[in-house]
Amino acid sequence: MSSNSDRVDIAHRTLRQAIIEQALKAGTKLPEDEIGRHFSMSRTLVRTVLAKLQAQGLVDTHHKRTATVAQPSLDEARDAFAIRRALEREMMKAVIKRWNPAIEKLLREHVQEEEAAHAKGDVRLSTRLAGEFHLKLAELSGNALLERYLSELVSRCSLILAMYSRPHSSECAISEHSGLINILKKGDQAAAEHLVDEHLLSVESRALIEDDLAAESDIGSILSRFSTRAAG
Structure with a gap:
């Protein structure tokens, strides 16, 4: 039992x-x-x-x-993404400091799961896995408080993305995740912060539209x- x-x-x-x-x-x-x-x-x-x-x-x-x-309303959605961008920039710093081959392996394996969901045409699963990629990054940051706050925000944003979505290819997010891994591996903090900021802005712009x-x-x-x- x-x-x-x-x-x-x-x-x-x-x-x-x-x-x-x-x-x-x-x-x-x-x-x-x-x-x-x-x-x-x-x-x-x-x-x-x-x-x-x-x-x-x-x-x-x-x-x-x-x-x-x-x-969540559209105004709440925009506020959630704004706070999330700020926290994820901090997360990039923490992940770069702890970067190692094991972290890279975990992240690349997750991207493979995203690619498999995309290949099956499972948009809803792709949306969930896209959010969970960021949850893995938060977990790997080694900062329990940052992980806690981002866990709430990422879950909230995943709900927002599912609610207010316009048709788009999840392939965009997958390629952005792969690019982020490559930047983290290089240890380029400024580029990582910029890329995650642009990535989240791109995700937000693809999703925030009213729908029944x-x-x-x-x-x-x-x-x-x-x-x-x-x-x-």
Whole structure:
């Protein structure tokens, strides 16, 4: 039998992936009883999961009887990207100081996952993996506080990208990630800061456009699909 911490982790990863890939649309209700039944968890544990998602900017719970998937406005989206750019410039400095072949290997392997998702035409998975590339960089920075703040911002921005998207090729982001790895490997701090800034501006410009939100889907079937992947 899995431990409570394992269940919380699987439930968190399942819901996070389903939200960022927009299987669970902005504004979708997240009933505690249904989530609890799906993961065989108490309401207390479900609330722990929802609190983690709220801390990442993916779920709204304030003044609501039922938690919902967050619906950041365009103004909030622009503010999130502005703060993220500033923090990621600092992240570049930290990663360059700790750069080694193991870091390069991890990042290049992740880019290969992005390329595979792009080859399959899975735009939603590509969007999630693009955000997780930056989460890996934050983790590799060695700065726990920076990683914590960027984890929230990257998750929030991934939701924003899924909500406010215009058709574009994910190949652009993949090539930009590869270019960033090459600059980090050279240890060129100024170039790395400039490139990540331009990269995020490019991502923002490709994504921030108003769009109609799709109708709410059946949460049970969505959780079944994503929990299998999250447990793997």
